[in-house]
Amino acid sequence: MVTAPDRRGDLFDPSCPTRQLLDRISGKWVAMIIKTLAESGELRWSEVKRATPGVSAKMLAQTLQSLEGDGLVARRVEPTVPPAVHYSLTPLGESLDEPLAALRAWAEDHMHEIDPLGTPASAARRP
């Protein structure tokens, strides 16, 4: 048999799925949702929503579907009425929590060292 030429991804190869995967896990709400699920274990949809300040219903559903599609989050439906849907991390999702936690920690640690006037956002607001 031939060994796969790309057993491991290459971020610098435009045709490699790694880039899209990295984009998806870099989504605006992913870091928060993963952390919440990593700490709480299993949560209902509305609990995840309450734990994620500022997220809209649409973005939460969309993000959870994306994470489920990537096998990072497991979805469990209880056939009650009204239905209760629970979300939890898969082992793969838990493995993502580690590097993501490092990035969150870095951002929380260094947010005071960034120059508030040097950011594009504040610069663009200058008339």
Next chain:
Amino acid sequence: MVTAPDRRGDLFDPSCPTRQLLDRISGKWVAMIIKTLAESGELRWSEVKRATPGVSAKMLAQTLQSLEGDGLVARRVEPTVPPAVHYSLTPLGESLDEPLAALRAWAEDHMHEIDPLGTPASAARRP
């Protein structure tokens, strides 16, 4: 004076700069540029561009300015003609490379475990 109540950031606080900072370092080209500079030390603008397949001049300039504004990248101009501009990581930028490298490694390691049919991209491409 009052001591700052938020010596460390809180990602879950919508008014905390941590979220914007995390958004900026999650930019589409940041991971690649940081890695390139971390490995090469100091590079010219055109070298960074060549090392970042797919990036446009606009996005490269914009991303580099953003990183410079956040104090992650240092810009050095040599007053020759034509001018030569060099970019390198600051110590802060090097400290970001560590968590970012972990995330890159995770993406490259697990790109094969994601279900290609479960992703929004591939689902949308289905006619």
Next chain:
DNA sequence: CGGGATCCCCAATGATACTG
């Protein structure tokens, strides 16, 4: 309760052309 469907807006991204 947990979404799906729809409409709409603006910010991010990109292609192209121009300049110090």
Next chain:
DNA sequence: CAGTATCATTGGGGATCCCG
């Protein structure tokens, strides 16, 4: 060489309504 300016595109993301 190292950008900036301009224009065109897109799709992220919020608001709203509806359904099982």
